[in-house]
Amino acid sequence: MATTITNGATASAANQALRIYSYLNRSSLRALGAQILLCYFLMNDNHASDAYAWSGIIVRQAYALRLHRDPDIILPNISPVEKHTRRRFWQAILHQDTFLTVLLKLPPTATHSDVSIDSLANETEAEAQDSTRYTGSSARIENLMSISVIAPPQEVPKQPEPHILPHQRITEDVDKADVLYVKSLWRLALKVQENLCSPVSLSIPIAKNPRAKTTLVNSFREIWKNAPSFLTTSDYETLRQMAQNSGRAVRQNLFFTSNYYHCLMIIQAFEDAETGVELNFRGALEAAHEAIWTYFKLNDFFGGDAGVWWVFQHRAFEEAVSAISAVDFLTIANVDILAHHDRSSCNPPGE
Amino acid sequence: MTDLLATLQASEQNSRDPLYTKCKEAVRQMIDLLQRQGGSQEMNKHRHGALLAAYEHVAI
Numbered sequence: 001m002a003t004t005i006t007n008g009a010t011a012s013a014a015n016q017a018l019r020i021y022s023y024l025n026r027s028s029l030r031a032l033g034a035q036i037l038l039c040y041f042l043m044n045d046n047h048a049s050d051a052y053a054w055s056g057i058i059v060r061q062a063y064a065l066r067l068h069r070d071p072d073i074i075l076p077n078i079s080p081v082e083k084h085t086r087r088r089f090w091q092a093i094l095h096q097d098t099f100l101t102v103l104l105k106l107p108p109t110a111t112h113s114d115v116s117i118d119s120l121a122n123e124t125e126a127e128a129q130d131s132t133r134y135t136g137s138s139a140r141i142e143n144l145m146s147i148s149v150i151a152p153p154q155e156v157p158k159q160p161e162p163h164i165l166p167h168q169r170i171t172e173d174v175d176k177a178d179v180l181y182v183k184s185l186w187r188l189a190l191k192v193q194e195n196l197c198s199p200v201s202l203s204i205p206i207a208k209n210p211r212a213k214t215t216l217v218n219s220f221r222e223i224w225k226n227a228p229s230f231l232t233t234s235d236y237e238t239l240r241q242m243a244q245n246s247g248r249a250v251r252q253n254l255f256f257t258s259n260y261y262h263c264l265m266i267i268q269a270f271e272d273a274e275t276g277v278e279l280n281f282r283g284a285l286e287a288a289h290e291a292i293w294t295y296f297k298l299n300d301f302f303g304g305d306a307g308v309w310w311v312f313q314h315r316a317f318e319e320a321v322s323a324i325s326a327v328d329f330l331t332i333a334n335v336d337i338l339a340h341h342d343r344s345s346c347n348p349p350g351e
Numbered sequence: 352m353t354d355l356l357a358t359l360q361a362s363e364q365n366s367r368d369p370l371y372t373k374c375k376e377a378v379r380q381m382i383d384l385l386q387r388q389g390g391s392q393e394m395n396k397h398r399h400g401a402l403l404a405a406y407e408h409v410a411i
Binding site: 046269281282284285286288289292293295296299306307313316317319320321322 | 352353354355356370371373374377378380381382384385388394398401402405
């Protein structure tokens with residue numbers, strides 16, 4: 001009970017802080033960052049419906065800030081750090097939108113972008129190249145209809161550089177590994193958005209014929225094959241030892257693995273008698289088993305994390321219950337989410 | 352996994368299949384975990400009940 005009150009109060013405080021800032025008509029990267037974290041908080045606090053609504057605002061604001069455009073194309077003169085920040089923001093929003101909508105079987109929103117995955121550099125590299133440092137010039141839009149947006153001023157006043165706290169600093173090795181993780185998840189998210197989120201949200205078959213299913217499975221396997229080994233290691237003992245020294249890398253491994261195998265399970269379980277697409281019985285079971293085991297590993301290595309990450313537990317629940325068609329998932333997932341929706345509608349966070 | 356396993360006939364061959372066995376064990380582990388875990392009690396109770404009900408149909 002005490003936990004519920006604390007969680008509700010935290011969400012409420014975050015909501016009120018954003019309201020005081022007038023986040024809806026003064027979008028900025030900092031406000032967007034707070035909203036992304038709040039969205040994860042709502043998901044993990046069993047407020048999936050609230051999180052979905054927030055996610056819509058986040059994506060619209062990201063579009064308004066032009067985060068969906070590659071900074072090399074639309075803002076070639078901003079600093080490397082700023083370009084890096086904008087790409088990381090877009091990736092975070094795309095990832096959140098994709099893996100929330102694939103669970104809810106609702107349409108993805110972060111669908112229009114030309115941000116290049118390969119242009120994402122390491123943070124330390126971006127800083128090293130940077131002579132101008134952070135200007136914040138492209139990080140904020142006051143009003144989309146204002147004259148300053150329609151005819152932007154030539155001289156943009158410099159904004160103070162955000163203060164980096166000691167605990168926010170990471171080593172160069174960790175930075176490099178982070179970029180590899182982000183790129184791998186980014187590739188996976190794009191694949192999932194196009195091939196699962198969109199068709200499932202419209203009840204369109206995810207494969208039109210047996211060959212298309214094989215091609216889709218192979219394209220997912222290609223992403224797995226190209227991911228760095230620290231993300232694809234599945235051996236329990238290896239990961240347990242890694243967790244003692246490098247919890248960050250193991251968490252990244254589990255998040256990538258869980259998302260990957262969950263999606264592979266959905267594809268392998270897909271069948272359509274009309275077009276002759278058959279269920280891959282053993283393939284679906286194998287993928288479901290790998291996926292659910294990432295949740296057990298999270299629980300074993302990081303204890304409390306497993307109880308907190310709603311998306312992780314929700315995926316594990318789906319993997320345990322069913323590996324049949326995505327339509328059947330819909331029935332199970334909606335019972336769960338709508339039951340929760342009734343509660344959250346009665347008691348919205350922030351009220 | 353439970354829904355797929357529930358389609359299998361009870362037979363010695365199926366009961367010995369390593370994949371089916373480890374999947375069944377994983378479902379059992381998830382049921383136990385949901386029972387033990389904190390978080391949203393109502394959600395966990397709902398999930399635990401649904402999974403247990405599905406698991407009862409597994410014959411292998």
